[in-house]
Amino acid sequence: DAKTTQPPSMDCAEGRAANLPCNHSTISGNEYVYWYRQIHSQGPQYIIHGLKNNETNEMASLIITEDRKSSTLILPHATLRDTAVYYCIVRVAKTGGFGNEKLTFGTGTRLTIIP
């Protein structure tokens, strides 16, 4: 699976949009981009994933560049509860047989929401 690069830490003011970048310049055509986050003392939580189109759900939006070499996770109106470590992961999409046998996490971006 392709390697990702994220900034180690970021700050964002409460109520503003938090934009978390991720570089995955070696991504292959069949690899998805996943985002998870980990709030202190909890296990990671799934946020969103996508292949090439932008995606949005109730938690966040995922913007993937046209060349797919980078992506941005957007939390539109950050709250203090969004303070967490955010992980960007790329993984091969299996088309048959076994599905997602493994997901490789890096060290992520520590996002701090400032009151």
Add this chain to the structure above:
Amino acid sequence: DVKVTQSSRYLVKRTGEKVFLECVQDMDHENMFWYRQDPGLGLRLIYFSYDVKMKEKGDIPEGYSVSREKKERFSLILESASTNQTSMYLCASSYRRTNEKLFFGSGTQLSVL
């Protein structure tokens, strides 16, 4: 809501002891995973299982074994605990279908003295 339950939140063991970490999920997921998390190293996959009695090594299986006798339960075993196995252990599960998300437990903080 999916629930992944790990038997202990905190555990303290002595060097050389055999340690069992238990994980139970209630969503009939085929896949189950054990990760460990250490400061500065992120999450690292120890073992995973895609079916009952099946197991696959992850990135750091040395010093660990696993057991999956029932679909809902996945156990991580430290045959002879060592101090370098002091860590946060996280269990996760998912459906086998492609691109399914992982659901994690809250973790077990294991200290080996």
